[in-house]
Amino acid sequence: LAAQSREMDGELLMQELLQADRFRPILEKEDMGGIQISQSATPLSLTDESGTEIIILFTSPERAKEFVRDYPGYGGGLLAEMTWILERVGSGHGISLNPNWPAGIDMEPGMVDSLRK
16 A cells, blocks of 8 residues: 555555465365365466466465355465465466455566576
């Protein structure tokens, strides 16, 4: 919010984004007994109108709750440092951090690629 109101420099915001943990919703694949049946994670991502895959992230699990209601099975997730997430995201992907929140930010693939470097 401080960056949106220009009380925080954009470069400082990006530094803080890279150093903090982010929550990435993950599809929970369980059998009838509540036991995880897959060892591979399926993170929540969406495709925009141009065909770009957008990785969905949140600053906390609490901020994800309302959004993931529209995506059955994405009740759990992974809390990880943003730099770790960026290392595992392929080139050409965008990121939406806190979608549908006033404190949200959408990053185009070029911005995501530059953050990875």
